[in-house]
Amino acid sequence: MRPEHVLTMEDWGREEIHELLDKAQDFANHPSKLPSQRIYAANLFFEPSTRTKISFEAAERNLGLDLLHFEADTSSVKKGETLYDTVKTLESIGADVVVIRHGKERYFDELRNHINIPIINGGDGCGHHPTQSFLDLLTIKQEFGMFDGINVVIAGDIFHSRVARSNLEVLERLGANVFVSGPKEWMSEELMERYVPMDEAVEFADVMMMLRIQHERHAVKMVAGPQKYHEQYGLNEEKAQRMKPTSIIMHPAPINRNVEIADALVECGRSRIFKQMKNGVFVRMAVLSHVLENQQGGLLR
Amino acid sequence: MRPEHVLTMEDWGREEIHELLDKAQDFANHPSKLPSQRIYAANLFFEPSTRTKISFEAAERNLGLDLLHFEADTSSVKKGETLYDTVKTLESIGADVVVIRHGKERYFDELRNHINIPIINGGDGCGHHPTQSFLDLLTIKQEFGMFDGINVVIAGDIFHSRVARSNLEVLERLGANVFVSGPKEWMSEELMERYVPMDEAVEFADVMMMLRIQHERHAVKMVAGPQKYHEQYGLNEEKAQRMKPTSIIMHPAPINRNVEIADALVECGRSRIFKQMKNGVFVRMAVLSHVLENQQGGLLR
Amino acid sequence: MRPEHVLTMEDWGREEIHELLDKAQDFANHPSKLPSQRIYAANLFFEPSTRTKISFEAAERNLGLDLLHFEADTSSVKKGETLYDTVKTLESIGADVVVIRHGKERYFDELRNHINIPIINGGDGCGHHPTQSFLDLLTIKQEFGMFDGINVVIAGDIFHSRVARSNLEVLERLGANVFVSGPKEWMSEELMERYVPMDEAVEFADVMMMLRIQHERHAVKMVAGPQKYHEQYGLNEEKAQRMKPTSIIMHPAPINRNVEIADALVECGRSRIFKQMKNGVFVRMAVLSHVLENQQGGLLR
Numbered sequence: 001m002r003p004e005h006v007l008t009m010e011d012w013g014r015e016e017i018h019e020l021l022d023k024a025q026d027f028a029n030h031p032s033k034l035p036s037q038r039i040y041a042a043n044l045f046f047e048p049s050t051r052t053k054i055s056f057e058a059a060e061r062n063l064g065l066d067l068l069h070f071e072a073d074t075s076s077v078k079k080g081e082t083l084y085d086t087v088k089t090l091e092s093i094g095a096d097v098v099v100i101r102h103g104k105e106r107y108f109d110e111l112r113n114h115i116n117i118p119i120i121n122g123g124d125g126c127g128h129h130p131t132q133s134f135l136d137l138l139t140i141k142q143e144f145g146m147f148d149g150i151n152v153v154i155a156g157d158i159f160h161s162r163v164a165r166s167n168l169e170v171l172e173r174l175g176a177n178v179f180v181s182g183p184k185e186w187m188s189e190e191l192m193e194r195y196v197p198m199d200e201a202v203e204f205a206d207v208m209m210m211l212r213i214q215h216e217r218h219a220v221k222m223v224a225g226p227q228k229y230h231e232q233y234g235l236n237e238e239k240a241q242r243m244k245p246t247s248i249i250m251h252p253a254p255i256n257r258n259v260e261i262a263d264a265l266v267e268c269g270r271s272r273i274f275k276q277m278k279n280g281v282f283v284r285m286a287v288l289s290h291v292l293e294n295q296q297g298g299l300l301r
Numbered sequence: 302m303r304p305e306h307v308l309t310m311e312d313w314g315r316e317e318i319h320e321l322l323d324k325a326q327d328f329a330n331h332p333s334k335l336p337s338q339r340i341y342a343a344n345l346f347f348e349p350s351t352r353t354k355i356s357f358e359a360a361e362r363n364l365g366l367d368l369l370h371f372e373a374d375t376s377s378v379k380k381g382e383t384l385y386d387t388v389k390t391l392e393s394i395g396a397d398v399v400v401i402r403h404g405k406e407r408y409f410d411e412l413r414n415h416i417n418i419p420i421i422n423g424g425d426g427c428g429h430h431p432t433q434s435f436l437d438l439l440t441i442k443q444e445f446g447m448f449d450g451i452n453v454v455i456a457g458d459i460f461h462s463r464v465a466r467s468n469l470e471v472l473e474r475l476g477a478n479v480f481v482s483g484p485k486e487w488m489s490e491e492l493m494e495r496y497v498p499m500d501e502a503v504e505f506a507d508v509m510m511m512l513r514i515q516h517e518r519h520a521v522k523m524v525a526g527p528q529k530y531h532e533q534y535g536l537n538e539e540k541a542q543r544m545k546p547t548s549i550i551m552h553p554a555p556i557n558r559n560v561e562i563a564d565a566l567v568e569c570g571r572s573r574i575f576k577q578m579k580n581g582v583f584v585r586m587a588v589l590s591h592v593l594e595n596q597q598g599g600l601l602r
Numbered sequence: 603m604r605p606e607h608v609l610t611m612e613d614w615g616r617e618e619i620h621e622l623l624d625k626a627q628d629f630a631n632h633p634s635k636l637p638s639q640r641i642y643a644a645n646l647f648f649e650p651s652t653r654t655k656i657s658f659e660a661a662e663r664n665l666g667l668d669l670l671h672f673e674a675d676t677s678s679v680k681k682g683e684t685l686y687d688t689v690k691t692l693e694s695i696g697a698d699v700v701v702i703r704h705g706k707e708r709y710f711d712e713l714r715n716h717i718n719i720p721i722i723n724g725g726d727g728c729g730h731h732p733t734q735s736f737l738d739l740l741t742i743k744q745e746f747g748m749f750d751g752i753n754v755v756i757a758g759d760i761f762h763s764r765v766a767r768s769n770l771e772v773l774e775r776l777g778a779n780v781f782v783s784g785p786k787e788w789m790s791e792e793l794m795e796r797y798v799p800m801d802e803a804v805e806f807a808d809v810m811m812m813l814r815i816q817h818e819r820h821a822v823k824m825v826a827g828p829q830k831y832h833e834q835y836g837l838n839e840e841k842a843q844r845m846k847p848t849s850i851i852m853h854p855a856p857i858n859r860n861v862e863i864a865d866a867l868v869e870c871g872r873s874r875i876f877k878q879m880k881n882g883v884f885v886r887m888a889v890l891s892h893v894l895e896n897q898q899g900g901l902l903r
Contacts, residue, residue, distance in 0.1 A: 004595045005420040006588050007409050008429040009471045017438065017475065024439050024587035027363075028580065038362060042355075050678040051691055054644070054670050058696045061640060061668050062629075066362050068355050069370065069671065076351040081555035086351060089554065092578035093356045094363075108609050119607040128610040137619065138626050170611045174619065253691065254683035277694035279630065286626035287608050294606045305896045306721040307889050308710050309730040310772045318739065318776065325740050325888035328664075329881065339663060343656070367663050369656050370671065377652040382856035387652060390855065393879035394657045395664075 039292065042068040042095040044086070045122065046077075046102045051253060051277055052122050052131070056099050059284035068095055084110055091117050097291060100124075105162075118291035129163040132252055133170055134283040139276050140176075140207055143248055148175035153201040155181040155233065156211025156260060159188055163252075164211055179205070182233050198232070202239045210235055210251045210260045226259045236262045240270065248272050340593065343369040343396040345387070346423065347378075347403045352554060352578060353423050353432070357400050360585035369396055385411055392418050398592060401425075406463075419592035430464045433553055434471055435584040440577050441477075441508055444549055449476035454502040456482040456534065457512025457561060460489050464553075465512055480506070483534045499533070503540045511536055511552045511561045527560045537563045541571065549573045641894065644670040644697040646688070647724065648679075648704045653855060653879060654724050654733070658701050661886035670697055686712055693719050699893060702726075707764075720893035731765045734854055735772055736885040741878050742778075742809055745850055750777035755803040757783040757835065758813025758862060761790050765854075766813055781807070784835050800834070804841045812837055812853045812862045828861045838864045842872065850874050 012020075041060040045053050060067060068090065077086060087098055098115075100107065101122035108119055123129040137147075144150050152171055158164040158180050168178050179194045180187065181201045202208065213229070230236065235249065240262075243249075249261070249271045257263045266273060313321070342361040346354050361368060369391065378387060384403065391399055399416075401408065402423035409420055424430040438448075445451050453472055459465045459481050469479050480495045481488065482502045503509065514530070531537065536550065541563075544550075550562070550572045558564045567574060614622070643662045647655050662669060670692065679688060685704065692700055700717075702709065703724035710721055725731040739749075746752050754773055760766045760782050770780050781796045782789065783803045804810065815831070832838065837851065842864075845851075851863070851873045859865045868875060 004592055005409070005413055005422075006431055006592060007413065007420065007422045009431050009434045009467045012431070012471075014474060017435075017471070020435060020584070020587050020591060021439050021442055023591070024435065024580070024583040025443070027583040027586045028439075028443075040359065040362070045676060048676050048678055048680040050672070050683065050688060051695070053676075054672060054692065055695045057670055058642065061642070061670075062696075067671075068358055068362075069368075070351070070355060071372075071673075071676075073676070074346060074349050074354075074372075074374070076349055076555040078349040079555050080557070081351065082558070085554070085556060088575060089352055089578055090355065092575040093352070093582055094359045094579075108607065112607055112609065119609065121607075121609045130608055130611050130614070133611045134619075134622060134626065138623050138630075141623055142627070142630075166611045170614075170619070173616060253687070254678040254681050255687060256682070257684070274690060274694040277691055278696075279626070281695055282626040282629040283622070285629045286622050290622060290625070291606055291608060305893055306710070306714055306723075307732055307893060308714065308721065308723045310732050310735045310768045313732070313772075315775060318736075318772070321736060321885070321888050321892060322740050322743055324892065325736065325881070325884040326744070328884040328887045329740075329744075341660065341663070369659055369663075370669075371652070371656060372673075375647060375650050375655075375673075375675070377650055377856040379650040380856050381858070382652065383859070386855070386857060389876060390653055390879055391656065393876040394653070394883055395660045395880075 038066045039064070039096045040068050040094050041065045041097050041099065041288070042070050042090045043099045043122070044070050044072065044090075044101070046072045046100075047123070049101055049122070051280060052101060052129075055277065055280040056120075056122065056131075056284050058281050059288055062281070062285055063288055065096075065288070068093070083107060084114070087111055087115055087119075091115060097288065118294075120287060120291065123163075126160055127162045128166055130166075131280070131284050131287055132163060133167050134287065135276055135280040136167060136209070136250065136252075137170070137174070138279045138283055139248075139250060139272050140171075142275075142279070143272070144206065146175070147171065150176045150206045151179065151204055152176050152207040152209060153179045153181055153196065153205040154209045154211065155198065155201065155235070157182065157186050157213065158191055158211070159186050161211060161214070167209070182211075183229075198235075198239065202235070202243050205243065206247050208235060208243070208247065208249050210249065212252060212254065213256055213259055226256070230259050230262070234258075234260050234262070235265060237264055240265050240268065243270065250276060253277070339367045340365070340397045341369050341395050342366045342398050342400065342589070343371050343391045344400045344423070345371050345373065345391075345402070347373045347401075348424070350402055350423070352581060353402060356578065356581040357421075357423065357432075357585050359582050360589055363582065363586055364589055366397075366589070369394070384408060385415070388412055388416055388420075392416060398589065419595075421588060421592065424464075427461055428463045429467055431467075432581070432585055432588055433464060434468050435588065436577055436581040437468060437510070437551065437553075438471070438475070439580045439584055440549075440551060440573050441472075443576075443580070444573070445507065447476070448472065451477045451507045452480065452505055453477050453508040453510060454480045454482055454497065454506040455510045455512065456499065456502065456536070458483065458487050458514065459492055459512070460487050462512060462515070468510070483512075484530075499536075499540065503536070503544050506544065507548050509536060509544070509548065509550050511550065513553060513555065514557055514560055527557070531560050531563070535559075535561050535563070536566060538565055541566050541569065544571065551577060554578070640668045641666070641698045642670050642696050643667045643699050643701065643890070644672050644692045645701045645724070646672050646674065646692075646703070648674045648702075649725070651703055651724070653882060654703060657879065657882040658722075658724065658733075658886050660883050661890055664883065664887055665890055667698075667890070670695070685709060686716070689713055689717055689721075693717060699890065720896075722889060722893065725765075728762060729764045730768055732768075733882070733886055733889055734765060735769050736889065737878055737882045738769060738811070738852065738854075739772070739776070740881045740885055741850075741852060741874050742773075744877075744881070745874070746808065748777070749773065752778045752808045753781065753806055754778050754809040754811060755781045755783055755798065755807040756811045756813065757800065757803065757837070759784065759788050759815065760793055760813070761788050763813060763816070769811070784813075785831075800837075800841065804837070804845050807845065808849050810837060810845070810849065810851050812851065814854060814856065815858055815861055828858070832861055832864070836860075836862050836864070837867060839866055842867055842870065845872065852878060855879070
């Protein structure tokens with residue numbers, strides 16, 4: 001028997017059409033007939049990502065959520081559809097939560113009051129990236145049990161990274177002493193009040209948070225090329241040896257090896273870089289279950 | 302213990318090879334040993350889509366189907382593989398149903414007699430798009446309970462859109478009175494027999510079906526730019542106010558806001574635009590369960 | 603009630619932050635609280651593929667594995683992240699096995715001793731492709747029950763295809779008699795020792811393994827255009843008629859129809875081309891369950 005394809009409307013008779021519509025209406029009326037009550041997450045990533053995207057996906061799958069696979073490159077965004085209409089569409093189709101990464105800072109301002117499902121910010125340009133902050137916080141809390149009195153040095157291009165500044169703010173709010181380091185050319189007057197040279201920083205820091213040189217975001221004029229940067233402002237083996245025995249190294253990744261940090265340090269005993277990635281899954285599970293419980297009561301299985 | 306990677310044939314001894322082949326043959330012989338009898342859907346989208354693609358995906362997941370993720374951009378189509386060989390491959394690998402959107406009109410003619418799994422047309426260029434028609438029909442039937450005597454005005458580029466013409470044909474077949482509106486330059490002689498100016502159309506239409514200006518499909522010469530188009534042929538607030546109390550507005554989306562339809566009308570009380578998207582999931586569930594029941598008996602869980 | 607979005611750190615109070623971190627830590631401490639112990643596979647395809655990618659996916663789903671959807675084009679590889687860091691990231695996030703296709707020959711040498719989850723090679727440039735070999739072997743074993751004394755003729759560009767040479771080596775190791783055919787210009791001295799002209803080959807071969815002309819890999823100078831190639835070195839209907847009644851035709855696909863093989867032969871009675879694709883799923887199930895059982899004991903459901 002040939003399969004019955006569904007190709008054109010001409011193939012469908014009047015009665016068959018009504019039968020199909022009744023079937024569809026039946027699905028519309030009794031969603032409980034579905035084999036299981038699924039919860040759908042849609043991850044809308046308009047910028048490249050490995051860690052954030054896949055770790056949201058792992059968090060969603062770990063919680064038993066199902067995914068609707070949105071791909072910006074093959075979506076109607078290509079036909080000029082707005083972000084708002086895209087998110088509204090996903091809401092209409094059945095997404096219960098959306099995760100969005102978008103190059104436009106505060107893209108969410110036009111969405112937050114009109115979208116009726118939770119939006120989780122997976123990064124807005126140089127703006128916010130709350131789940132990255134949460135995973136940094138979890139990694140520090142795991143290590144020291146608290147934030148009070150912990151010396152955190154954030155090293156790199158803090159000025160252009162609101163994520164870094166948001167991290168700085170929240171760490172201080174939680175009780176940590178936060179310092180900054182890196183090329184002075186990249187600091188504001190306000191940041192200079194907490195400035196310490198790398199040579200000193202490594203000796204008293206409990207946490208060295210190295211930032212990524214974001215070549216792709218803004219044309220940072222390298223003070224003197226990657227090698228010179230590494231020597232002056234990066235973390236090399238000599239400097240790492242002068243760190244306190246209990247101190248740790250963090251980096252959000254992707255890493256420019258031998259620029260911000262020496263290749264040999266990425267997986268050294270002090271490094272929590274891959275631990276941060278593991279923690280990324282756990283904080284995203286916490287964030288997802290937080291918003292879904294808030295919104296939908298017993299929805300989570 | 303190091304994991305045993307599988308990297309080259311040189312690493313495998315004669316006996317190990319035969320053991321692995323026996324294991325594979327065992328899977329071939331006893332598919333019932335699989336943890337569950339999965340049903341696979343593959344969505345082959347060769348053109349951008351958000352709504353159709355994601356709503357097929359939601360429909361499939363709602364019915365308990367599993368997905369095989371085909372991405373045209375990273376497939377062997379890039380190496381020149383034909384559509385036929387691609388679909389035959391998916392059939393061989395285990396797809397139980399394929400949904401295809403393709404730019405070529407009637408792409409399915411070369412497939413329908415040679416592929417042994419159901420093909421659901423997700424749009425063939427300017428040709429057919431049956432599940433879009435079904436969701437339009439369901440939305441109208443939900444509103445009025447029937448089609449007989451309902452006045453439907455389809456407004457926009459009907460001539461170049463076989464989908465619109467196919468909608469026109471099926472609505473008439475089901476008993477509706479179908480009219481067209483929009484720039485006269487875009488009408489055929491046959492279409493002109495049902496022509497009504499927008500100003501009149503809004504007053505007697507039960508359903509105003511606004512079409513999308515498909516910039517990406519064919520270089521439509523805008524009669525006089527988007528703003529002028531909106532004034533003359535689009536649906537603005539003034540015109541919407543003259544509609545009958547029970548009349549509704551439909552649009553297949555993506556929307557060109559303030560071209561076919563005023564921004565403020567997209568989510569107004571008369572608009573069924575997002576309702577159409579919801580209905581898209583239900584008709585696709587109906588279509589999928591229709592073809593799978595037809596083809597495979599008790600296959601659906 | 604508005605949903606509680608998660609957008610910026612500023613929105614979060616000190617106590618709420620600690621609550622969320624505790625929740626995350628709870629997930630970190632008790633993975634057993636998860637609704638089910640999932641096993642994750644990640645398929646990293648840095649080159650176009652339909653068959654290999656989708657059939658790994660089908661094999662994984664058949665075995666009850668879950669997928670983490672890595673897309674090279676939208677990953678941090680675009681920001682310059684190395685293959686090693688990408689794979690290490692997937693390991694950290696929770697992948698239990700990775701399948702990799704990469705254009706660089708022996709890409710796996712830098713990974714094999716540092717990655718703690720099994721790597722399955724889905725093809726390394728012109729190098730190895732073990733699961734393709736296994737599916738070829740399974741197809742021959744199904745047909746003849748053994749390899750001893752079976753005459754296999756590999757026809758095409760063997761010299762530039764290490765996959766073909768690896769196939770040749772393993773077939774011989776298992777007892778088959780292996781010959782080569784095709785343009786002499788493409789043969790090495792060593793290969794010429796097993797050379798047979800196509801006209802003779804078809805008459806004594808039990809298995810005709812036709813290779814794909816890999817236009818995309820290296821600028822093969824066609825001896826005299828596709829049509830001439832087909833006549834001289836391809837398998838056409840006239841030659842197929844001279845094959846022994848029990849002989850079979852194989853091809854790894856994608857096929858250049860009417861170049862390596864006549865269009866009419868692709869689905870003829872002797873052809874095992876689509877059978878090979880089916881077998882691809884079974885050998886990949888065998889390979890996956892092999893590495894996961896080896897590595898993780900009772901992990902497979």
